[in-house]
Amino acid sequence: MAMIRRAEAADIDAISAMIQPYIDDFAVDETGRAHFTQQNILNVLQMPDIEYFVYVETTHVVGVIAYQLPSHLVHFFVDQSHQHQGIGKKMWQFVEDKLRDEGMLEVTVNSSCYAGKIYQTFGFLPTQTVIEDRGIRFIPMKKTYLSTKTQN
Template identity: 30%
Template sequence: MNIQEANVVDLEPVKLFISQVSAVDVLPHFNVQGKAEYQARVLPDIITTFDVERFQTLKVVDSGEIVGFAALRDGNYLTHLFVSKSLQGQGIGKQLLSALLETTDAKEISLRSSVNAVGFYESYGFEVTGSEADFNGIRFVPMCLVR
């Protein structure tokens, strides 16, 4: 398993990977409206993460397959972090997050965590900065890491 920069040729495999992980780990936490919003706006918007002027993107590859993906916008906002369900709990997410954060010297990194991932981010040192919120049925918890 190795962590590599992702680039635009990875777009379709990344979209498929995120769709598969989201179906198991993210969508079950949303209501009908949230599921529709996520599928209509969030998944198609993945293409924006390949804008190299604003984003740093990394992928984890194992046996030629993408098993992890993360994106950092403007050096201080984590927009995506996904690991295959079958590999979660093995430290891959923390390795991926560490590698991504090594690409920036920002003192604060913020994100909107899926409700199911709050514990993961807390274990890395992120702190909850507000109450659970809902945007068009998509539930999230605002968090921040101060370094």
């Protein structure tokens, strides 16, 4: 049975292992890679202004999504062996519903160049060209809502 639940410190091994294959999509040097050590991921998970969730199938974490309050996505990954099964869409819908229920009128993300097209399918648009900052290459993106009413 699949479910989305809050991430816990006990999930850190699975979360870290899931993120590792993607790091070279956005980290341009060791400074960037250092943001994604197991300890740094755990630090993010434990920050009071981060809402961090995992997608669990049976007992295995196969997806993560997290946002910094009020509405900036910081982590969004699906295990490579579970892609193209709708998991990312379900996680995004879960978080989007939470944000819309909280009255957010926009959501931002710093997308990897690879994931930009995926975010566009969710309604995000680039706000700038590719940026490199602190060892990370990304495209700033934003999804804006016209009202507080939930839209899909």
